Amino acid sequence: MKMEKYALLDTDFISKTHFIQGNTEKSLSDLVVEMPGYCFFCHSQIIKELSRHNQQAIGWLQHKISEQKIEVLNELVKIRGDFACSTYTLMLKDACDAFSKSYFKEHYQTLENFDIVTSTKQDYLETLQKADDEIGKHNSLGEIKSYVLLQLLSLLKGEQVYVFCSDDKAARNGAISFNNVRCISALSAFLRLKKEISWTFDAAEPYINSYVQFCKEHNQQTFRVMEASDVPRMQRVPCKQALEEIFLDRFVELQNGFLRYRDT
Numbered sequence: 409m410k411m412e413k414y415a416l417l418d419t420d421f422i423s424k425t426h427f428i429q430g431n432t433e434k435s436l437s438d439l440v441v442e443m444p445g446y447c448f449f450c451h452s453q454i455i456k457e458l459s460r461h462n463q464q465a466i467g468w469l470q471h472k473i474s475e476q477k478i479e480v481l482n483e484l485v486k487i488r489g490d491f492a493c494s495t496y497t498l499m500l501k502d503a504c505d506a507f508s509k510s511y512f513k514e515h516y517q518t519l520e521n522f523d524i525v526t527s528t529k530q531d532y533l534e535t536l537q538k539a540d541d542e543i544g545k546h547n548s549l550g551e552i553k554s555y556v557l558l559q560l561l562s563l564l565k566g567e568q569v570y571v572f573c574s575d576d577k578a579a580r581n582g583a584i585s586f587n588n589v590r591c592i593s594a595l596s597a598f599l600r601l602k603k604e605i606s607w608t609f610d611a612a613e614p615y616i617n618s619y620v621q622f623c624k625e626h627n628q629q630t631f632r633v634m635e636a637s638d639v640p641r642m643q644r645v646p647c648k649q650a651l652e653e654i655f656l657d658r659f660v661e662l663q664n665g666f667l668r669y670r671d672t
Contacts, residue, residue, distance in 0.1 A: 413446045413570060414561050417469075419457045419550050420574035422450075424594050426465040427622055430614040437465075439615075440572060440597055441472050443604045449478065449561065453540075453553040460545070480560050481529065487563070493524045493532045496556070503555035506582035507548050515543050551579050555586065562588050572597065573665065580664045591665035594619070595631055598654045599661050609655040616651040623647045633659065634668035642666075 421437075428436035441448050450469065459466055484492035497519045504512035512520070516539050522532060543549050551574070558569045568588040573580055580591045592600050598615075601607040623629070630644035645653075650667070653659060659667040 412567075414565055414567055415446050415448050415570040415572060416554050416558055416561075417441075417448055417450045417454065418554055418571065418573045418579075419454050420576070421572045421594060421597075422454070422458060422465050422469060424622070425597065426468060428594070428615055428618045430611075430618070435468075436594070436597065436615055436619070437468065438472075439601055439605070439607075443601065445604075446570070448472075449557060451550065451553040451557050453550045457545075457550045478557070478560070480556060481533065483560060483564065485529070490524075493522070493529065496532075496536075497522070499556045499559045500552070502559065502586070503552045506555055506585050507552065507578070511548075511552075515539055515547075548579070551582065555583065558583070558586060558589060562586070577664075580666075584664050590663050592661075593665040595650065596661050596665050596667055598651060599659060599667065602654060609652070612651075612655065616648065619651060620648045632666070634662065634666055636669035636671050 425437040425440060426435050430436075455466070455469065458469065481492055481496055484495050488495045497516075500516060500519065501512045504516065518535050518539055519532075522535055524532070540549065554571070558571060561567075561569050568590060569586075570590050570592055571583045572592045573583060575593050575595075580593070583589050583591050598607075598612060601612070629647065631647055631650045632642045633645055633650060635641045635643050654667070658669060660670055662668055
């Protein structure tokens, strides 16, 4: 029996791939979540962030994501009992540290000082929510909450977790700092679809053209990919060229979601 692959979607990936369209009504994001053998999850914080940036994608997301919900703290109660709150705090700290060693201390000091002996789970949740609210917008909270969720999925399932994520290098490197995590960007999603559904160039070409147009509208002319060399070096390749070369088997997919030219 083939193992199910567990995957997370982040705000940037959903927002971008929702606008990459083919000749049918399906977007690139549709093709991704319909890949056989994948089970997709999305943290509620991502939905909040998406509502600020891309209202069109909200309806799509709510339609695609399963009604099955995971309450992180409740799941931790099942496996950690009275230590659930302290375990969540540790997971949250690890998630924050993936971005900055000072992030947790700056924003979640109240949790570090929280008395789990004399307080209830509800007290903890209220303290957590207050800290989240005070962080505000544009502070990587969506990624951090996703990193907590990926730790839980890895703990519950014991399998590799795929993160369909931002093009931001720091965000990707933060994700792969956890065990059993592989990142996939909008660009490397083309290679992933080629592998998983035997996507041909002819079928992908409308999506390639759509992505190239999307990049032009956002003043992006090139993608950064890894050279085929012993020393890790990046090079810039015209967007259309990189997308077409995926279907010429010129690239391998790295753990952090970047593409690397094959050795010749």
